[in-house]
Amino acid sequence: MSxxxxxxxxxxxxxxxxxxxxFTTAINESTENTPLDDYEHYRGRLQxxxxxxxxxxxxxxxxxxxxxxxxxxxxxxxxxDSAKRAFLKADQEIGRRLDSSAANLxxxxxxxxxxxxxxxxxxxxxxxxxxxxxFAGDVxxxxxxxxxxxxxxxxDPTLSTMNKHVFLRGYLEGEPKMxxxxxxxxxxxxxxxxxxxxxxxxxxxxxxxxxLDYLEEVAPIRFASAEALNTTYIECNRHIQALRALGxxxxxxxxxxxxxxxxxxxxxxCRRWIIQVKREGHSEGDxxxxxxxLGEEVDGALTAQKIRGEALPASNFTPTAATLHVxxxxxxxx
Numbered sequence: 001m002s003x004x005x006x007x008x009x010x011x012x013x014x015x016x017x018x019x020x021x022x023f024t025t026a027i028n029e030s031t032e033n034t035p036l037d038d039y040e041h042y043r044g045r046l047q048x049x050x051x052x053x054x055x056x057x058x059x060x061x062x063x064x065x066x067x068x069x070x071x072x073x074x075x076x077x078x079x080x081d082s083a084k085r086a087f088l089k090a091d092q093e094i095g096r097r098l099d100s101s102a103a104n105l106x107x108x109x110x111x112x113x114x115x116x117x118x119x120x121x122x123x124x125x126x127x128x129x130x131x132x133x134x135f136a137g138d139v140x141x142x143x144x145x146x147x148x149x150x151x152x153x154x155x156d157p158t159l160s161t162m163n164k165h166v167f168l169r170g171y172l173e174g175e176p177k178m179x180x181x182x183x184x185x186x187x188x189x190x191x192x193x194x195x196x197x198x199x200x201x202x203x204x205x206x207x208x209x210x211x212l213d214y215l216e217e218v219a220p221i222r223f224a225s226a227e228a229l230n231t232t233y234i235e236c237n238r239h240i241q242a243l244r245a246l247g248x249x250x251x252x253x254x255x256x257x258x259x260x261x262x263x264x265x266x267x268x269x270c271r272r273w274i275i276q277v278k279r280e281g282h283s284e285g286d287x288x289x290x291x292x293x294l295g296e297e298v299d300g301a302l303t304a305q306k307i308r309g310e311a312l313p314a315s316n317f318t319p320t321a322a323t324l325h326v327x328x329x330x331x332x333x334x
Contacts, residue, residue: 006063013056017079020049024086036097036162040186043090050083098166098185135201137175139210140242142201145171161187168193176201208246211239215257224266226301233298236261237291254285262290269297 023046030039057076061069132152135145153159153167165185172180179200180193218236221228243250250257262270273293274284282289 006060009056009060009063013053013060016049016052016056020046020053020079020083023049024083027086027090030090030093036094037186037188039090039094039097040184040189043087043094044184046083046087046090050080050087053080053083094185132171134171134173135176136173137201139201139203139207140239142197142207146198146202161190165190165193172197204246208243208248211243211246212253212257214239215253216260218261218264220264221266226298226305229265229298229301232264233291233294236264237295240287240291250287254283254287254290258285258287258290261287261294265294265297269294272297 023042027039027042027046030042053076057072057080061072061076064072132148133141133145135142149168149171153164156164159167162185165187168190169177169180169185176197180196183189183193183196215236218232221232240250243253262273273290276282276293277284277286277289
């Protein structure tokens with residue numbers, strides 16, 4: 001059985017070596033006139049051949065006798081080294097051309113004579129360039145990133161598909177960069193890269209869950225300064241507004257989220273909220289009314305700080321059980 005399996009593996013390896021040799025030769029014989037897409041294709045296919053050859057070599061050598069192993073290992077190293085050198089050459093040439101392409105996209109500086117020769121258009125308005133922040137994998141920021149990228153680069157008719165792909169990959173960091181790192185930077189692979197990113201980070205359910213996770217785990221305010229109150233309120237309100245923008249009925253989450261948000265604020269604010277809802281006949285879980293109330297409280301704290309001309313002293317606030325134990329269950333009332 002081992003002999004039959006060994007013969008099959010060797011035949012398959014011979015086929016893969018022939019393919020690898022073809023791509024290696026194609027790279028080594030490439031010139032300045034060779035299209036960038038061809039380099040990308042050769043490199044990608046050669047990488048596949050290398051991975052396959054390594055797996056086949058390991059499988060074959062496990063079945064060889066000791067005296068055959070050494071000879072086979074030397075032959076394998078020759079093929080692998082030759083393919084790796086060709087792969088490195090293609091990689092370097094692709095990098096050089098991409099750098100050159102990016103440099104050519106820069107707006108050239110005009111001399112003073114050229115500037116004076118340009119016609120003056122008094123009725124046009126030059127808009128400032130959009131500053132596009134890199135995307136590092138936060139699903140909450142994907143929609144904003146993609147809308148900005150789409151309007152400034154993806155829908156730009158003056159840019160080639162290849163350059164759009166180059167720019168997109170350049171704006172990725174961390175997890176999303178690694179996610180598409182194996183895809184060749186070619187014009188034909190641009191749509192594949194976009195599809196993978198959209199499937200991973202553009203899933204509406206994942207975005208909704210990310211907003212809910214933040215609101216359920218909102219950190220309690222340790223020191224009730226006006227800045228701390230304002231920061232916590234803004235973050236909570238931002239996530240709630242994002243959920244509403246996604247079409248979610250935030251009132252349906254009120255019974256769960258309202259207590260968790262409220263417990264992040266100082267005890268005196270919690271007490272005033274309870275008094276207000278009882279006086280006005282609202283539900284304690286009305287998250288819309290709660291955010292309106294917290295907004296008024298924060299505005300009051302900021303105004304008071306401005307009147308005094310100094311920050312609220314941290315020593316005025318003593319953390320309560322409701323603030324420190326966000327996930328604790330309320331005790332039964334007698």
